[in-house]
Amino acid sequence: MKCSQFLTELNDFLDGSLDQKLKAELSEHLTWCHNCYIVCNTTKKTIEIYRENKIYELPDTLRAKLHDAIVTKCKSSKPTPES
């Protein structure tokens, strides 16, 4: 397997959605290709960091303000009739 092919399959490899045969081929490539090992490892870490440290968290005060505003608007609105 070439590095370019490894990269093409990287998403499915990280998501665990590859069949066993292809997964084994990619794992084998990682045992000797240091660059792909690093790219794979740091890409996985990238996803984990974004998932575990969610940016743009909604502050509680703003959350309450938005909540009130939405409820007020909903109360004064009529649901769209079923089409």
Add this chain to the structure above:
Amino acid sequence: MGTIQTNVTTGDTSEELALIQSAREGDIAAFEQLIRKYDRNVFRIAQHITQNREDAEDVVQDAFLKAYQNLKQFQGNSKFYTWLVRIAVNEALMKLRKRKSSKTVSMDEDVETEDGSVPREVADWSPNPEQQYRQAELSEILEKTIQGLPMGFRTVFMLRDVEGLSTEETAETLGLSVPAVKSRLLRARLQLRERLNRYFKKKKNNDGDQSK
């Protein structure tokens, strides 16, 4: 090497379906529970797309109001969360279009001009590199880094990897094909990785920041 586990559960439970049904009949308290369940997700999505706090606040309000008004159109063919996200994405794009009235805004923006599918710098990272930074600094780094990506890339990454939508749900939400989502996700992941190198790579002795 382990795989990434999706940690967002978004399946409609019978409890959620009951809330939707009550809200459809005008029970605002039931709808409030749905707001509380998903408002953080909708706010993040709105911020990611508009990159503007005021716009994001408007989008959250507009998206939930539109969802409430159109609850009867929700057929349950998709999950409620996915349906809501689709409304939020559309509202956010409309907001962006208004703001950039002279420019076209679409999911295809800039995606053909950026390559980024081949790693240019391969550098190993320190173990737990995020722990080198205080939480506020880390958030700033993550915001700055993802803001540098074309909208079509960062939106796919955010929906798929942060909010936990499946590839098919992401495609449906953004009106893209499944192969387009896969291709953008790969490029988004690789570009983010590359851009984070400068903050997370292992420091050599006497090494200043040598990255671009």
